Amino acid sequence: MLEIKNLHAQVEGKKILKGLDLRIQPGEVHAIMGPNGSGKSTLAQVLAGRNEYEVTEGEVLYNGHNLLDLEPEERAREGVFLAFQYPVEIPGVNSTYFLKAAFNEVRKHRGEPELDALDFLSLVKEKMKVLELPQSLLNRPVNEGFSGGEKKRNEIFQMAVLEPKLAILDETDSGLDIDALRLVAEGVNKLKRPDNSQLIITHYQRLLDYIVPDFVHVLYDGKIIKTGGKQLALDLEERGYDWLLEEYRAQTPSQQPSLAGAR
Amino acid sequence: MSTSTETIEQFVNREYQYGFVTDVESDEAPRGLSEDTVRLISHKKGEPKFLLEWRLKAYRYWLTMKEPVWPNVHYPKIDYQNIIYYSAPKQKTDGPKSLDEVDPKLIETYKKLGIPLREQERLAGVAVDAVFDSVSVATTFKGKLGEMGIVFCSFSDAVKEHPELIKKYLGSVVPYTDNYFAALNSAVYSDGSFCYIPKGVKCPMELSTYFRINAVDTGQFERTLIVAEEGSSVSYLEGCTAPRRDTNQLHAAVVEIVAMDRAEVKYSTVQNWYPGDEMGRGGIYNFVTKRGLCKGVCSKISWTQVETGSAITWKYPSVILKGDQSVGEFYSVALTTNYQQADTGTKMVHIGKNTKSTIISKGISAGRGQNSYRGQVKVMRSATGSRNFSQCDSLLLGDKCGAHTFPYLEVKNTSSTVEHEASTSKIGEDQIFYCRQRGLSTQDAINMIVNGYCKEVFRQLPMEFAVEAQKLLGVSLEGSVG
Ligand SMILES: Nc1ncnc2c1ncn2[C@@H]1O[C@H](COP(=O)(O)OP(=O)(O)OP(=O)(O)O)[C@@H](O)[C@H]1O
Ligand SMILES: [Mg+2]
Numbered sequence: 001m002l003e004i005k006n007l008h009a010q011v012e013g014k015k016i017l018k019g020l021d022l023r024i025q026p027g028e029v030h031a032i033m034g035p036n037g038s039g040k041s042t043l044a045q046v047l048a049g050r051n052e053y054e055v056t057e058g059e060v061l062y063n064g065h066n067l068l069d070l071e072p073e074e075r076a077r078e079g080v081f082l083a084f085q086y087p088v089e090i091p092g093v094n095s096t097y098f099l100k101a102a103f104n105e106v107r108k109h110r111g112e113p114e115l116d117a118l119d120f121l122s123l124v125k126e127k128m129k130v131l132e133l134p135q136s137l138l139n140r141p142v143n144e145g146f147s148g149g150e151k152k153r154n155e156i157f158q159m160a161v162l163e164p165k166l167a168i169l170d171e172t173d174s175g176l177d178i179d180a181l182r183l184v185a186e187g188v189n190k191l192k193r194p195d196n197s198q199l200i201i202t203h204y205q206r207l208l209d210y211i212v213p214d215f216v217h218v219l220y221d222g223k224i225i226k227t228g229g230k231q232l233a234l235d236l237e238e239r240g241y242d243w244l245l246e247e248y249r250a251q252t253p254s255q256q257p258s259l260a261g262a263r
Numbered sequence: 264m265s266t267s268t269e270t271i272e273q274f275v276n277r278e279y280q281y282g283f284v285t286d287v288e289s290d291e292a293p294r295g296l297s298e299d300t301v302r303l304i305s306h307k308k309g310e311p312k313f314l315l316e317w318r319l320k321a322y323r324y325w326l327t328m329k330e331p332v333w334p335n336v337h338y339p340k341i342d343y344q345n346i347i348y349y350s351a352p353k354q355k356t357d358g359p360k361s362l363d364e365v366d367p368k369l370i371e372t373y374k375k376l377g378i379p380l381r382e383q384e385r386l387a388g389v390a391v392d393a394v395f396d397s398v399s400v401a402t403t404f405k406g407k408l409g410e411m412g413i414v415f416c417s418f419s420d421a422v423k424e425h426p427e428l429i430k431k432y433l434g435s436v437v438p439y440t441d442n443y444f445a446a447l448n449s450a451v452y453s454d455g456s457f458c459y460i461p462k463g464v465k466c467p468m469e470l471s472t473y474f475r476i477n478a479v480d481t482g483q484f485e486r487t488l489i490v491a492e493e494g495s496s497v498s499y500l501e502g503c504t505a506p507r508r509d510t511n512q513l514h515a516a517v518v519e520i521v522a523m524d525r526a527e528v529k530y531s532t533v534q535n536w537y538p539g540d541e542m543g544r545g546g547i548y549n550f551v552t553k554r555g556l557c558k559g560v561c562s563k564i565s566w567t568q569v570e571t572g573s574a575i576t577w578k579y580p581s582v583i584l585k586g587d588q589s590v591g592e593f594y595s596v597a598l599t600t601n602y603q604q605a606d607t608g609t610k611m612v613h614i615g616k617n618t619k620s621t622i623i624s625k626g627i628s629a630g631r632g633q634n635s636y637r638g639q640v641k642v643m644r645s646a647t648g649s650r651n652f653s654q655c656d657s658l659l660l661g662d663k664c665g666a667h668t669f670p671y672l673e674v675k676n677t678s679s680t681v682e683h684e685a686s687t688s689k690i691g692e693d694q695i696f697y698c699r700q701r702g703l704s705t706q707d708a709i710n711m712i713v714n715g716y717c718k719e720v721f722r723q724l725p726m727e728f729a730v731e732a733q734k735l736l737g738v739s740l741e742g743s744v745g
Pocket of ligand 1: 011012014016034035036037038039040041042043052085
């Protein structure tokens with residue numbers, strides 16, 4: 001599904017990803033954790049194709065193709081979906097209309113006929129039930145005036161409608177209340193299929209109680225410094241990152257990155 | 264960041280499609296302006312004496328005036344002696360009686376502009392008066408409208424056929440003393456459209472004037488006069504284009520509308536004069552005075568404008584709400600890109616009781632475009648119980664453009680309410696990226712955002728025009744789901 005090899009990326013001349021490797025098979029759920037500023041969102045943005053983030057080395061294969069050659073919208077149409085850490089507001093553009101346009105782009109790309117307004121609306125109603133999202137949000141402009149939690153839920157709702165192959169969730173859990181967290185997690189779980197994968201960026205083990213990952217990775221200093229199973233998340237919850245970072249520094253004495261610098 | 268801002272701009276800077284020149288021989292007045300020029304124009308048109316006198320008064324008044332400096336626009340001084348004030352395509356006869364007598368090149372020109380003049384080729388719902396440089400070359404559906412008593416013809420024909428109406432209404436809403444460009448127009452205007460809707464008649468089709476500047480170094484000075492008698496209604500459209508040239512050209516038009524008791528006039532403009540190139544060279548100076556007089560009770564005048572062209576736009580379509588319970592509306596989208604400048608807005612003058620006005624202004628600035636909204640709402644002591652609502656929004660694309668708002672409110676009685684809302688927003692890279700991440704192209708993303716922003720104004724346009732306006736902004740129609 002996704003194969004990242006020795007990925008180096010920088011933004012405004014600042015090196016952020018420094019040789020990241022990651023392999024995701026169809027049907028797998030991977031969690032990425034790591035201290036603030038370690039490069040998690042950067043990885044998400046690079047995968048989505050944001051052009052401020054310059055890839056200087058390495059490659060990313062997505063279903064066997066070079067993902068980095070594709071424009072952001074082509075990636076999206078190919079099934080790469082990013083639930084943003086900070087979803088933006090788009091005033092004046094009706095949410096349902098926006099989503100219908102996005103949905104039909106994907107269908108066009110797949111050579112499927114576009115859905116008309118009515119059919120799309122019934123699809124939307126169905127998906128809305130799953131996430132218990134109030135209908136009123138969809139009659140409003142995209143994210144405009146949505147609360148922090150509503151924005152996050154709207155991201156997952158969009159994901160439910162678009163049914164991506166590779167979903168990247170960047171801290172979708174932060175800002176959600178307990179009930180919303182459960183709803184979102186259940187929604188994500190329902191979307192899980194043997195042929196699609198999820199990459200979940202989070203700081204909290206809490207989310208992983210609901211969405212059980214096959215692998216947990218720790219990103220630090222632009223690299224994955226540790227990979228484990230679900231237990232790793234529990235260990236981190238209990239012990240913090242320090243022990244891991246010390247282990248890491250011991251292995252790479254020459255570079256000595258300071259935690260403060262990576263904040 | 265700067266590279267991605269450029270991607271936005273690149274999508275906003277469409278090529279100007281109407282920049283071609285028609286090769287016709289024309290009959291031109293010598294360069295420059297004097298009483299002789301005024302006399303020459305009047306003579307060429309075979310005008311009655313009262314009109315020549317009026318022109319001369321306007322000219323003499325103009326000489327005493329100074330070009331306004333208050334608009335928030337900047338341009339080198341205009342040399343009024345270096346302009347050609349009259350240019351008409353040469354015609355075999357002294358005015359074509361039917362389309363067959365019109366130079367095929369001109370018909371071809373309008374066709375290229377998407378305005379077929381042959382009636383059978385046109386959509387049945389629109390009658391057109393085509394103005395080419397200083398003269399009207401054709402008016403369609405004249406006969407059919409005539410059966411209902413509607414007069415729709417070139418201004419020159421109106422002077423010949425309905426001098427009493429011209430005498431009565433010319434300058435009654437915009438006197439030549441009104442402002443510098445109105446005075447200039449009054450002295451040298453060469454043609455335009457005239458429209459008269461008799462009592463109780465609802466005009467069955469859209470009336471439209473299509474203005475085309477073709478000749479070099481000419482000024483275009485046209486006048487439009489619309490009179491709607493008691494209980495009548497009409498929807499009027501205006502479109503404009505000009506060739507691509509390196510020098511600036513002056514367009515100073517006057518539009519006057521009179522609405523009697525319960526009459527309704529809707530005036531829509533899609534202004535797409537040549538805006539100049541990406542370096543700011545050339546383009547039309549569009550200095551226009553448009554004003555409607557709601558003379559009768561319960562009359563209504565509504566201005567809708569989509570301003571995308573011109574190097575500089577200076578215009579304030581206004582309504583004088585004299586009749587009790589009369590209604591004035593102004594809906595505007597003004598786009599400035601490259602080095603375009605626009606200072607536009609409206610003036611609503613409430614005189615009658617319980618009069619009502621609505622102002623919706625949407626400015627869009629991109630490139631180095633500068634967009635100013637200037638609006639005045641004046642409520643006289645007599646206008647008890649009147650209401651105004653104004654909303655002025657600005658949208659910025661990129662970071663080298665500017666938006667400015669200058670509202671002037673003056674309320675002289677306590678039973679009236681005036682509301683003003685303003686906002687400024689920006690299409691950010693974040694928004695575009697968000698859309699692209701969902702599978703939309705950059706172009707579609709910008710279109711969607713700009714279109715969403717202009718929705719309230721586009722809704723006011725007649726269907727056909729709304730489509731044209733959206734195309735002009737590079738915007739595709741937003742469906743109404745949910
Ligand atoms: N556009 C940018 N310009 C400059 N620096 C940036 C930019 N984007 C990210 N960075 C820097 O890159 C580093 C990694 O940022 P990133 O957002 O990927 O971290 P993160 O792991 O997602 O952190 P968090 O847990 O706080 O969300 C940070 O030091 C950040 O300040
Ligand atoms: Mg982050």
